[in-house]
Amino acid sequence: MSIVQRSSLSAIPAYKQGATPGAGEQAFKLSSNENPYRPLASVTAGLALELGTINQYPNAAAPELLGILAHRLGVEPSNIALGSGSVEVAGQLIHATTNPGDEVLFAWRSFEAYPILTHVAGATPVMVPLDRNGAHDLVAMAEAITERTSLVFICNPNNPTGTVVNTAAVDAFMAKVPSRVLVVIDEAYVHFNISGDSAIGMDFFHRYPNVAVLHTFSKAYGLAGLRIGYAVAPSEVAANLRKTAIPFGVTSLAQRAAVLSLEHEGELQERIDELITAREALLGQLRAAGINVTDSQANFIWLSTGEATMEVDAALRAAGIWARAFAGDGIRISIGSPEANATIAGAVISALQDAPAHV
Numbered sequence: 001m002s003i004v005q006r007s008s009l010s011a012i013p014a015y016k017q018g019a020t021p022g023a024g025e026q027a028f029k030l031s032s033n034e035n036p037y038r039p040l041a042s043v044t045a046g047l048a049l050e051l052g053t054i055n056q057y058p059n060a061a062a063p064e065l066l067g068i069l070a071h072r073l074g075v076e077p078s079n080i081a082l083g084s085g086s087v088e089v090a091g092q093l094i095h096a097t098t099n100p101g102d103e104v105l106f107a108w109r110s111f112e113a114y115p116i117l118t119h120v121a122g123a124t125p126v127m128v129p130l131d132r133n134g135a136h137d138l139v140a141m142a143e144a145i146t147e148r149t150s151l152v153f154i155c156n157p158n159n160p161t162g163t164v165v166n167t168a169a170v171d172a173f174m175a176k177v178p179s180r181v182l183v184v185i186d187e188a189y190v191h192f193n194i195s196g197d198s199a200i201g202m203d204f205f206h207r208y209p210n211v212a213v214l215h216t217f218s219k220a221y222g223l224a225g226l227r228i229g230y231a232v233a234p235s236e237v238a239a240n241l242r243k244t245a246i247p248f249g250v251t252s253l254a255q256r257a258a259v260l261s262l263e264h265e266g267e268l269q270e271r272i273d274e275l276i277t278a279r280e281a282l283l284g285q286l287r288a289a290g291i292n293v294t295d296s297q298a299n300f301i302w303l304s305t306g307e308a309t310m311e312v313d314a315a316l317r318a319a320g321i322w323a324r325a326f327a328g329d330g331i332r333i334s335i336g337s338p339e340a341n342a343t344i345a346g347a348v349i350s351a352l353q354d355a356p357a358h359v
């Protein structure tokens with residue numbers, strides 16, 4: 001007799017992690033938008049001291065980290081809810097705002113976790129296609145709001161296309177969103193966004209009562225392995241996020257690493273600047289070769305390879321580039337180390353030349 005299980009789970013795909021080359025293989029893992037740099041010595045040295053406390057539970061209130069973040073962001077600590085990565089906080093936001101069958105609205109293609117987290121919460125995903133340039137179609141998204149809509153995710157810059165939404169477009173969108181609907185601006189890549197007219201999540205948080213912002217230490221700050229991210233949200237929402245969180249989900253090591261990273265932001269910014277420079281150089285090389293690649297404001301680029309995607313991805317792998325392919329759609333390649341970046345352009349140019357459908 002088989003064990004009784006929740007029937008709707010069979011319809012939910014498992015989250016797919018970016019592929020990793022086998023040990024000893026000469027290849028670059030550019031499939032998960034990780035920071036290619038090793039953690040700062042100033043961070044690992046501080047963590048070594050913290051190791052002596054891991055027999056104890058962490059302080060779930062994380063007063064030191066919340067104090068620093070609140071001060072920097074110009075909010076109260078009660079507006080901040082931490083999680084084991086911002087993906088956990090995204091799930092908490094859905095649990096905190098939806099009743100069974102309520103709708104969670106987001107653009108598609110966007111972050112792979114949104115539909116999974118929505119289904120797991122018992123809510124219904126409503127996915128509005130990106131426009132021709134791989135950008136959010138905020139007009140269509142506003143039209144897709146119904147009386148069942150509880151939550152909207154705007155991923156800015158968008159994973160995996162790297163596009164941004166501008167301030168005027170988000171203001172026009174907010175004018176059409178009922179104030180009972182929470183709009184979450186997911187800024188996992190905000191540090192790499194140098195676009196002058198991009199919407200800035202914290203501006204919107206300060207200007208609208210129904211906006212929350214998601215930030216993570218995983219990407220620009222290079223702490224993906226420690227799992228820490230947070231939402232800035234209206235305090236009544238943040239209080240419910242804490243209720244939906246797994247107790248002690250944010251470890252003392254993660255809290256310490258976040259504090260140390262904020263204390264050494266100057267060093268981290270140099271690396272961020274290098275990644276941005278490498279991104280722009282790569283886009284320039286691809287365009288010079290006649291490839292029509294969209295701007296990216298994140299630490300990755302996007303190739304709309306359409307039907308040729310799996311073939312192009314196989315050619316990239318053969319050239320040592322392990323990217324993230326979405327069959328029938330496109331390929332996301334993270335900006336990596338200087339050595340990795342030196343091989344990306346050549347690999348992409350020759351992979352596309354051999355593919356039947358040119359990008």
Ligand SMILES: *Cc1c(COP(=O)(O)O)cnc(C)c1O
Pocket residue numbers: 033084085086087088111155159186188215216217218219224227228229
């Ligand atoms: C990577 C990513 C996250 C979260 O990462 P965590 O490691 O869970 O903090 C959230 N949103 C988007 C769009 C991402 O790409």
